[in-house]
Amino acid sequence: xxxxxxxxxxxxxxxxxxxxxDYIACGGYSALGKAxxxxxxxxxxxxxxxxxxxxxxxGFPTGIKKKAxxxxxxxxxKYVVCNADEGEPGTFKDRMIMENDPHxxxxxxxxxxxxxxxxKGFIYIRGEYYRxxxxxxxxxxxxxxxxxxxxxxxxxxxSFDLEIRLGAGSYLCGEELxxxxxxxxxxxYPRIKPPFPAEKGLWGEPTLVNNVExxxxxxSIISYGAAWYRSRGTEKTPGTKIFTVSGDVKKPGCYETDxxxxxxxxxxxxxxxxxxxxxxxxxxxxxxxxxxxxxxYADATMCYDALREKGATLxxxxxxxxxxxxxxxxxxxxxxxxxxxxxxGKCVPCRIGTSYLHDRSxxxxxxxxxxxxxxxxxMLNHSKQMAKSSLCPLGQSPVLPVESLHRHLRESIAKE
Amino acid sequence: xxxxxxLMDPKKIVARFxxxxxxxxxxxxxxxxxxxxxxxxxxxxxxxxxxxxVNLSWVYGVAGYYTMFSLEPRGxxxxxxxxxxxxxxxxxxxxxxxxxVVLGVHTGETTPDGIFTLEESECLGICEVAPAMMVNxxxxxxxxxxxxxxxxxxxxxxxxxxx
Numbered sequence: 001x002x003x004x005x006x007x008x009x010x011x012x013x014x015x016x017x018x019x020x021x022d023y024i025a026c027g028g029y030s031a032l033g034k035a036x037x038x039x040x041x042x043x044x045x046x047x048x049x050x051x052x053x054x055x056x057x058x059g060f061p062t063g064i065k066k067k068a069x070x071x072x073x074x075x076x077x078k079y080v081v082c083n084a085d086e087g088e089p090g091t092f093k094d095r096m097i098m099e100n101d102p103h104x105x106x107x108x109x110x111x112x113x114x115x116x117x118x119x120k121g122f123i124y125i126r127g128e129y130y131r132x133x134x135x136x137x138x139x140x141x142x143x144x145x146x147x148x149x150x151x152x153x154x155x156x157x158x159s160f161d162l163e164i165r166l167g168a169g170s171y172l173c174g175e176e177l178x179x180x181x182x183x184x185x186x187x188x189y190p191r192i193k194p195p196f197p198a199e200k201g202l203w204g205e206p207t208l209v210n211n212v213e214x215x216x217x218x219x220s221i222i223s224y225g226a227a228w229y230r231s232r233g234t235e236k237t238p239g240t241k242i243f244t245v246s247g248d249v250k251k252p253g254c255y256e257t258d259x260x261x262x263x264x265x266x267x268x269x270x271x272x273x274x275x276x277x278x279x280x281x282x283x284x285x286x287x288x289x290x291x292x293x294x295x296x297y298a299d300a301t302m303c304y305d306a307l308r309e310k311g312a313t314l315x316x317x318x319x320x321x322x323x324x325x326x327x328x329x330x331x332x333x334x335x336x337x338x339x340x341x342x343x344x345g346k347c348v349p350c351r352i353g354t355s356y357l358h359d360r361s362x363x364x365x366x367x368x369x370x371x372x373x374x375x376x377x378x379m380l381n382h383s384k385q386m387a388k389s390s391l392c393p394l395g396q397s398p399v400l401p402v403e404s405l406h407r408h409l410r411e412s413i414a415k416e
Numbered sequence: 417x418x419x420x421x422x423l424m425d426p427k428k429i430v431a432r433f434x435x436x437x438x439x440x441x442x443x444x445x446x447x448x449x450x451x452x453x454x455x456x457x458x459x460x461x462x463x464x465x466x467x468x469x470v471n472l473s474w475v476y477g478v479a480g481y482y483t484m485f486s487l488e489p490r491g492x493x494x495x496x497x498x499x500x501x502x503x504x505x506x507x508x509x510x511x512x513x514x515x516x517v518v519l520g521v522h523t524g525e526t527t528p529d530g531i532f533t534l535e536e537s538e539c540l541g542i543c544e545v546a547p548a549m550m551v552n553x554x555x556x557x558x559x560x561x562x563x564x565x566x567x568x569x570x571x572x573x574x575x576x577x578x579x
Contacts, residue, residue, distance in 0.1 A: 089500040089539040127445065127484045128496075128540055130553040166445055169483030171538065185440035185468075187481040203438075246502045246543035253544045288501055288539075320502055320543075334504040338538055344481075 002257060002265040005232065007240045008216045009256045012100035017135050020142040023103040029148055031219035035111045036156045043115040044070050047218065049226035051238040055093075056083055056174075056211030057286065057316045059237070059304040065208060068198035069116040072206035078118040079207040080109055080160075081197075082215055083179055084125035084132070087171040088287035089338060090318030093242040094212035096254045098125070098132035101216070102139035106162065108215035110148065111222055113160040116208050120161060124179050127166045136164055171342040175393050176209040178344075189346045190392035213242055233259035237303035241317055245271040248280065248323030260306070264298030267321060278324040282409060286315020288335045289397035291404035311407065313400060328413055332405065333361045339398050350395030353386035357398055369414040376413065380406045424450045426463035437468045440478055444485055453489035453530070483537075491526045491533035493571055495519075496550045500539035503547040511547055512536060514561040518568050531575060532568075 006012070015022035023029070035043055048063025069078065082105065086094040097105060109121050125133055140162050143149045151159045170188040172178050177191040180202050201207020217239060221229050230238045237259040243266055246252045250272030257266065263283065267273065274280050282292050291312040293300065300307060304314050322331060336358040343354040360379050364372055383399040390396050405413070429446050433439045447460040456479050465472045479485045495515065499508045512523055512534075519532050526533040542548045545557020556567060 086541055087539060090502050090543050091539075092541045092543055095541050126541070128537075128550065165442065167482075168441060168445070168485055169537075170481070182441065183438065185436075185438040185478070187478055244543065246546060247505055252546070284501070318543075320505070322505065326505065331501060331505050334499070334501045338500060341538055 002261050002269050004256055004270065005240055005258050006256045007220050007232070008097060008104070008213060008242060009100065009254070011104065012096065015101065017100055017102055018138055020103060020139065020146060023101065024146075027223070028103055028219075029107055029146075031222040032107050032110055032114075032148065033154070035114050035222050036154060036158070040070065040115050040117060043111065043222065046226050047115065047221060050221045050229040051226075051236070052214065052217055052221060052229070053237060053304060054211055055213035055217070055241070055317070057088065057289070059314065062210065062214055065198060065210070066112070066115055068196070069118075069206050069208040072199055074205050076203075076205050077120050078116055079202045079205060080113045080116065080118045080121040081176075081179065081183065081202065081207055081209045082109055082121065082123040082125075082212060083174060083176060083209055084123050084129070084212045085167045085174040085179060086126060086129075086212070086316075087174050088289060088316045088318060089335075090244060090246050090284070090287045090290075090320040091316040092244050093254055093317055095129055095132055096242070096244075097212050097216050098129070098136060102132075102135045103143065104216045104219060105136075105212055106139055106143050106149070108218040109162060110153070110160055111218045112208060112210065112215060114158060116206075118208065119159055121163070122183055122202075123162065123164045124173070124183055125164060125166060127168045133164060133166065140164070170344075171338075172344050172392070172394055178392065179209065180207065187344075189344055190394075192391065234301070234303045234306070236305045237314075241302065241314070243270075243302070243317045243319055245319045245321065247321040248275045248326065249273065249321050250275055257302075259303045260301050262298065263293070263300045263302055263319070266302065266319060267298070271319075271321070274321060274323055276323055276325065280321050281324045281326060281412075282322045282328070284320040284322070284335075284401065285318070286313040286400075287318040287320070288338050289393070289400055290315045290318060290320075291400050292408055293404065294408045311404065327416055328405075328409060329361070329364045329416060332364070332401070332413075333358070335401055336361045336398065339394065343394060347389075347391040347395060349386045349389040350391070353382055353390070353395060354398065356382055357386075357402070364413070372414045373410055376402075376406050376410050423452060426450075426457070426460035427467075429460075430463045430467040433467070435467055435469060437470050437474075440464065440468055440470070440475065441482075443468065444475075444479055444482075448485060452492070454491070454494055454533075455486040455489050489526065489530070491531050492575075493532050493551050494535065495532060496535050496537040496540065497523075498538075498540040498542070498546070498548050498550075499536040500543075502539070502543040506546045508536075508547040510561055511549070511559050511564055514564045515568070518565060531572075 387399040
């Protein structure tokens with residue numbers, strides 16, 4: 001049996017998220033006090049030593065991003081941008097953080113700003129998250145009134161303020177460089193990397209872009225230290241991870257555990273097992289831009305590297321469970337429809353490729369067993385070409401579900 | 417959102433924002449939210465272009481890119497049915513079909529009385545209560561066709577009350 005181990009969600013459900021008093025009574029903003037007593041370089045080192053990895057999906061070491069942003073020199077302003085454009089299907093962890101503990105995110109952003117020497121931050125949040133937006137507006141106002149944001153924070157001489165910006169229904173804007181384009185008031189078209197945001201980000205200035213869950217991890221790392229953080233999780237994925245379980249389970253929801261627990265334990269112990277009590281047919285890990293895994297992966301270790309070695313992804317932490325009696329063809333079609341809808345159309349392989357993959361998937365239902373196998377083979381071939389030739393992560397993503405589908409489910413779909 | 421029955425002057429709305437082109441998305445949100453029919457009129461986009469110092473074509477280009485912005489009038493109640501992988505797995509398609517019957521419109525259309533617009537949406541991020549939908553700013557989850565009937569019935573009744 002495993003249990004939740006809540007660090008980021010420790011206040012969720014226990015405090016009033018529409019005020020600041022409960023958060024402070026639970027020790028909130030004490031990490032900021034500690035951070036203000038330290039050198040910025042020291043804060044960056046602490047975060048790097050914690051081994052925290054970006055929780056948006058890619059798992060990139062947060063310390064390296066912070067070091068790069070801290071090391072960039074500008075005569076203008078450095079920016080901290082919170083990526084709250086949560087749009088990966090099956091993912092709702094950032095919403096849970098913002099709706100339950102908005103000040104935790106704000107405190108994390110101020111600590112990040114102190115670390116890299118930023119004076120201005122933005123929270124780019126998806127436009128449909130009305131409740132999160134409302135609570136964050138209130139939280140920012142309250143934090144300003146208490147002197148946590150604004151000029152000369154807590155008499156330290158350090159100034160930092162925050163603004164909320166709403167997305168408008170584009171999945172691609174969750175990609176960090178596209179998000180910056182959108183913040184600048186443009187269409188959500190991806191930029192070519194490099195330069196990375198740490199060198200040239202928002203309005204060409206050094207910019208740190210972090211996910212909500214990543215930033216919300218910073219206060220506890222500063223409060224209790226890197227060694228404490230590393231005592232949780234695995235060597236390469238320290239700390240906790242929030243998993244969002246959805247689909248055919250008894251208790252869909254948001255569960256925070258140490259990284260590295262078994263997939264089967266999350267589904268059976270935390271999410272109550274499958275809805276019909278039978279073994280699951282497959283699980284889609286990491287959302288639409290994720291990978292299918294078969295029931296034999298119940299023993300898989302839920303951390304970035306262990307999953308990658310098995311050809312799977314942790315991604316955003318989405319765990320979409322598909323029950324034994326479900327047909328998979330409509331599910332695959334909806335994944336590929338999603339990519340077709342969200343492709344921005346800027347680069348040809350993705351614009352044509354996402355439509356092509358969806359069109360092919362629509363032929364699966366009418367084809368016989370051999371025909372289905374041939375279609376899946378063709379989809380794999382095309383999704384690989386797209387991954388090699390597309391400009392941004394969107395065109396590089398369909399290969400993840402398609403390749404894992406090909407590996408684990410080709411035979412069973414043929415017979416479906 | 418339900419209380420906005422009167423058209424506000426777009427010039428007054430855009431004047432609340434800094435005249436900087438990076439303000440375009442917030443400006444478009446404010447203009448759309450202020451309109452009783454929940455969309456961006458040509459007049460409002462012209463006001464945005466003038467205030468921010470960009471071409472009207474630029475404003476159109478941005479407004480047309482983002483799914484949440486509409487260039488067509490929409491109903492007082494915008495119904496967005498999540499049709500992403502999780503919701504479709506758990507049965508969003510029968511919900512859409514039921515809504516089309518109950519409202520008498522196809523997906524993407526507005527009822528002739530201007531009360532409801534039916535849209536399908538990619539993931540709304542409320543997968544723990546899939547299948548789900550939003551009506552304006554409110555979320556409805558664990559939906560069944562029967563629940564759809566009740567939600568629409570309640571909204572129609574509240575419409576009568578306000579008349």
